[in-house]
Ligand code: SF4
């Protein structure tokens with residue numbers, strides 16, 4: 001092939017590849033875009049997606065079943081028990097270790113730890129990947145009321161016993177019965 005023919009072939013190849021590229025561009029030009037402007041827009045996430053956990057704290061009984069089921073010990077919790085009531089200190093999940101396997105969810109006897117649909121983790125600080133799932137620290141208002149009532153009841157019983165009176169058992173509240181079940 002002489003130099004002129006080679007030059008002509010190169011020009012033709014360049015033109016041809018541009019035409020093929022423009023043909024593909026033209027094919028998608030009039031179609032609806034399939035990309036979304038994340039994070040301003042998000043694709044719908046299936047309900048069974050295994051994202052960041054959330055805890056229904058008021059149902060949790062600090063039984064540790066979720067922490068024991070976790071194969072890599074991501075879950076730690078701390079609560080002070082006042083009789084049947086809990087004063088919460090922390091309930092942390094370390095997302096530096098979590099592999100989103102969901103094994104912590106199934107053994108929960110109160111069905112109160114779940115995996116949600118949130119997934120975005122962005123931080124320059126590793127310590128921020130240890131999430132506290134508590135929605136409040138300390139005691140819930142209702143729990144505090146129940147605890148004070150129980151203490152009052154105990155005091156009344158002890159006072160009556162000291163006075164040598166027969167004490168009839170007071171009926172348990174619904175909350176007591178539920179906590180015992
Ligand atoms: S999803 Fe798996 S790894 Fe993560 S906390 Fe639960 S059991 Fe542990």
Ligand code: SF4
Nearest residue numbers: 060061063064066108
């Ligand atoms: S298994 Fe459920 S009830 Fe028990 S500590 Fe974990 S979240 Fe709470």
